[in-house]
Amino acid sequence: MDQPRERQSGWSWWHLLLLIQFIGSLWVPFYNRIDPTWIGIPFFYWYQMLLVIVGALLTAIVYFATDA
Amino acid sequence: MEEINWTALIIFIILFALITVLGFIAAHWRKGDLDLLHEWGLGGRRFGTFITWFLIGGDLYTAYTFVAVPALAFGAGAIAFFAVPYTIMIYPILFLVFPRLWHVCHKHNYITASDFVRGRFGNPWLALAIAITGIVATLPYIALQLVGLQVVIAGMGVSGTGYAGDLPLLIAFIILAAFTYTSGLRAPASIAVVKDILIYITAFAVVIAVPIELGGFGKIFAAVPPAKVLLASPGPHTTGAYGIYATLALGSALALFLYPHSITGILSASSGHAIRRNAALLPGYSFMLGLLALIGFFAIAAGVGAMPQFAAGFKQFGNNFAVPALFLQTFPSWFVGIAFAAIGIGALVPAAIMSIAAANLYTRNIHREFINGHLTDRQESQIAKWVSLIVKFGALAFIVFVPQQYAIYLQLLGGIWIIQTLPSVMLGVYTRWFDPWALVIGWAVGIVAGTWMFIAAKLTPNYPLAIAGFNFPGYSALYTLILNLVVAVVLTLLFNAAGKAQPDETVAADYRP
Numbered sequence: 001m002d003q004p005r006e007r008q009s010g011w012s013w014w015h016l017l018l019l020i021q022f023i024g025s026l027w028v029p030f031y032n033r034i035d036p037t038w039i040g041i042p043f044f045y046w047y048q049m050l051l052v053i054v055g056a057l058l059t060a061i062v063y064f065a066t067d068a
Numbered sequence: 069m070e071e072i073n074w075t076a077l078i079i080f081i082i083l084f085a086l087i088t089v090l091g092f093i094a095a096h097w098r099k100g101d102l103d104l105l106h107e108w109g110l111g112g113r114r115f116g117t118f119i120t121w122f123l124i125g126g127d128l129y130t131a132y133t134f135v136a137v138p139a140l141a142f143g144a145g146a147i148a149f150f151a152v153p154y155t156i157m158i159y160p161i162l163f164l165v166f167p168r169l170w171h172v173c174h175k176h177n178y179i180t181a182s183d184f185v186r187g188r189f190g191n192p193w194l195a196l197a198i199a200i201t202g203i204v205a206t207l208p209y210i211a212l213q214l215v216g217l218q219v220v221i222a223g224m225g226v227s228g229t230g231y232a233g234d235l236p237l238l239i240a241f242i243i244l245a246a247f248t249y250t251s252g253l254r255a256p257a258s259i260a261v262v263k264d265i266l267i268y269i270t271a272f273a274v275v276i277a278v279p280i281e282l283g284g285f286g287k288i289f290a291a292v293p294p295a296k297v298l299l300a301s302p303g304p305h306t307t308g309a310y311g312i313y314a315t316l317a318l319g320s321a322l323a324l325f326l327y328p329h330s331i332t333g334i335l336s337a338s339s340g341h342a343i344r345r346n347a348a349l350l351p352g353y354s355f356m357l358g359l360l361a362l363i364g365f366f367a368i369a370a371g372v373g374a375m376p377q378f379a380a381g382f383k384q385f386g387n388n389f390a391v392p393a394l395f396l397q398t399f400p401s402w403f404v405g406i407a408f409a410a411i412g413i414g415a416l417v418p419a420a421i422m423s424i425a426a427a428n429l430y431t432r433n434i435h436r437e438f439i440n441g442h443l444t445d446r447q448e449s450q451i452a453k454w455v456s457l458i459v460k461f462g463a464l465a466f467i468v469f470v471p472q473q474y475a476i477y478l479q480l481l482g483g484i485w486i487i488q489t490l491p492s493v494m495l496g497v498y499t500r501w502f503d504p505w506a507l508v509i510g511w512a513v514g515i516v517a518g519t520w521m522f523i524a525a526k527l528t529p530n531y532p533l534a535i536a537g538f539n540f541p542g543y544s545a546l547y548t549l550i551l552n553l554v555v556a557v558v559l560t561l562l563f564n565a566a567g568k569a570q571p572d573e574t575v576a577a578d579y580r581p
Contacts, residue, residue: 022157025317026314029310032299040287040288046356047150048152051156052156052355059159
């Protein structure tokens with residue numbers, strides 16, 4: 001079941017993609033703004049909702065690359 | 069007595085009856101010997117990807133979440149949205165760390181995090197610290213689920229004087245206690261499917277219907293006081309609201325899977341693959357949580373706070389009444405019944421899992437470890453069943469007799485305490501390097517410091533940390549975790565220099581498939 005690129009610790013470079021979810025979430029000054037709005041929703045809100053979707057997609061990518 | 073909303077109540081009762089039946093027949097689902105603790109307490113570890121999705125989703129996104137997150141948005145605005153980055157960051161953690169825990173627990177028949185720590189580090193006192201922290205952190209959380217149930221019961225107009233008003237709550241709880249006793253984890257797993265479907269339907273219906281009725285998102289956000297639409301920009305020499313937001317999100321994310329009920333949900337999965345797949349699929353719930361936070365703003369824009377018919381509800385429950393009020397205002401009674409049933413059932417699923425998790429911890433890591441080490445399988449599961457009953461009724465008594473605010477304080481403290489188990493549990497699945505006594509001391513330091521910070525911050529979880537004239541107001545849990553880790557590392561270096569044996573039941577291969 002082990003992928004050739006994973007050693008005993010289970011580390012893979014693909015895992016670095018998951019950092020995006022942390023950086024995107026924690027860099028608050030970047031997204032604490034109203035504009036650009038989308039259908040009347042301020043950026044602060046739709047950015048974080050989009051990050052949920054992007055995060056799920058990234059996790060799926062890492063899953064298929066390392067586990068499937 | 070207020071007018072009862074009969075249509076809503078009848079639908080609510082029908083749905084409750086449905087899940088009651090489901091809870092009892094679940095004992096026969098994926099049949100196993102419920103006299104064995106891992107069958108009662110972990111569903112026999114047979115839940116594949118989809119059931120795990122419903123179970124963990126129902127477990128993590130509780131009735132209290134559905135009521136309290138919009139309530140915070142209704143009252144405090146943008147800061148409530150921290151729940152979204154929080155539930156974004158949990159999934160990489162779930163993906164990377166927890167399959168390892170699953171594998172080692174599966175291999176060695178560990179049922180709880182404390183079992184794992186006991187085997188990994190060979191120190192019963194460290195394991196006891198983990199167990200007690202888990203139990204104590206879970207109890208107020210169970211109590212708060214009842215608040216969600218109380219709010220929707222009141223929203224349907226069912227009330228009474230004094231303790232009679234709590235009769236419906238008692239009935240719901242007796243039902244919960246009964247099917248948890250007979251079916252164990254299979255009960256909330258099966259009910260979670262119904263609950264989560266209802267919740268998604270409700271959330272999407274609200275998010276589509278209400279903006280149409282109120283004239284669009286632009287109008288909704290225009291109704292929110294401008295100071296609350298965004299986080300306040302930090303002043304000079306401080307990280308201000310940005311720091312609070314980020315530390316709340318990160319600290320909560322790190323703590324979530326340390327809670328016993330999260331670990332029970334995870335360990336009941338059928339494989340590490342099911343867990344990893346869920347790390348990609350469960351974010352659906354995070355999206356819904358974001359919608360729920362926005363629903364708090366809908367309630368502002370709809371003006372339910374000022375409507376006379378809801379005055380009594382707001383008086384009794386404060387901002388927690390915002391969501392029921394909005395539903396009552398917007399939807400026909402039959403849909404209100406569905407929505408309230410979703411929230412009400414949404415209290416029972418996590419309450420069941422939390423009580424099972426606490427029971428597992430007590431049985432394995434307190435009773436079997438320190439009271440009677442020679443339990444038969446049957447005795448073990450019997451003790452767990454009784455403990456889960458006691459825990460549930462204890463939580464009910466707490467909510468009925470003690471002011472709700474104390475449950476909230478204890479739950480906030482619980483978050484600060486549970487994160488102190490991170491080094492032993494989440495780092496323990498990667499390395500044996502830490503010395504167990506160093507971990508115990510680190511844990512103790514974290515608990516004491518966290519409790520002190522909570523009191524110093526006037527019973528709030530945000531501590532105004534100040535270093536060299538710069539302010540870092542932020543979540544105490546995160547700060548005390550850092551302190552805990554520093555202590556554990558320093559002491560490990562000291563103790564390891566003394567050259568002690570490192571007992572460890574596990575081997576590196578146990579953590580991988």
